[in-house]
Amino acid sequence: MTLSISSREIKEIIGMIDDSQLDQVHSFVIFVGHAHSGHSIIGALLDAHPEVAISNEMNVPKLILDHDLNEETLQKLVLSHTLNHSLWVNTGYKYHVENAYQGKTRFPKVLGDKKGGGSTRIIRNNPWVLDRLHEIFADKLKFINVVRNPKDNIAAFAHYWGDTEVTQKHVDRYLENLETTTEIEKRFPNHFFRLEHSDFIENPVNEYMKILHFLGLIADMNQVTNWLSLVRKKENKRSETIIWRKDINFNDSTEL
Template structure:
């Protein structure tokens, strides 16, 4: 049975790749004005989906939600197939899923989610998984740039690490992926800092520009922070777009760290590691 399942999965994969290649070639004229490919790096449960959904609402940006461009590149997808698939999944997120992800609506009314007449920026939101992929295949961004022939821009979404780690542990319990009934804060803390090492390496190599977007600052003033992000992407905007986007942003950051009683030593150890990382050093457990 497992052999049949694997064979069926392989056939479906090859069929999807063939369709994407054919349709990507047919619609390649739509991708001639693309100037940058957008990659999210960072950590699970940090607010990547919100940022990607708001960007997808911009008339010149197309973003897919967790299509996994780097994984598909590794599996043999080429330029037109990648770009077509991202555009397809952007549309599916709007048409099929009504912009709902993990029970939260990311629908921006009266804007361009799932559609674009002139694509200038295209990308794929994967966030924490992208960091994990780059741990094992650090050369994939270079291969992506070579394959697409366009600039790669990176968005690094940062949330208070104590909140991120707590939410990772909470979601593991909810999805029954944990072998314990207690939150594995120690284990997810280790996973979190493995991903910070990937981000630090990318910053040190400086092959690609990286934009640090702080979750709490974005929640506090979404229109201002969205403007700054669009400047980084070299795009213009109108006030109606900014206003529509700001209406779906949460009213305040969710402090998941307060869900659990963090062991004193783990809290201290985590804080010490946070203090040693430049882009995290602003964060404290009690702030």
């Protein structure tokens, strides 16, 4: 859930983080794309790394929209959130990694926030927020986009919105997020990592190591193998368990 916070609370929180805790930060990650794509498990597994602190659904673009915060403040908010919210429970799934570093990384090299769908909606509706992110973080700014079967994404929208069938509004939401994510990738091609969820399920260690390489990190292979025991070996094919309206227009999207 997106963090709602007042200016007074922001001031109190950042006062608890020492400036020296940010000295090693070289990357700031924003997840973009669609909700229910697999961002949660990737965010949780990155947060398990001893040099990474990823907050769970703060929605950094929304914080910029509401408060127009600077780099130091955003980084301190994210770090504080990770230190105080380490369980990683999302939509009924638990992503807590045993014997790892979730909530324990006090001097990170990589900071970031996992709120893929929500961050994308804020950027779509307020394009200046993307400009501001780049202005704040410059070359530190990185994007991660987890991609799954589009129809499973769309079906998940319907399910979590409490609808019994897939209709045009669910398809339109997907296509809008896709358009915005594609624009971000075109603008920042060297700072954008796309992960196919199906590839991750099939070979989690290989795909996880690719993400670490993108972020300029290394990890002990034994630790990585232990962390990735969390990964389920079967994808949720929600598109096969819900009714699809026959009058849906996919607008000639090659993705669908």
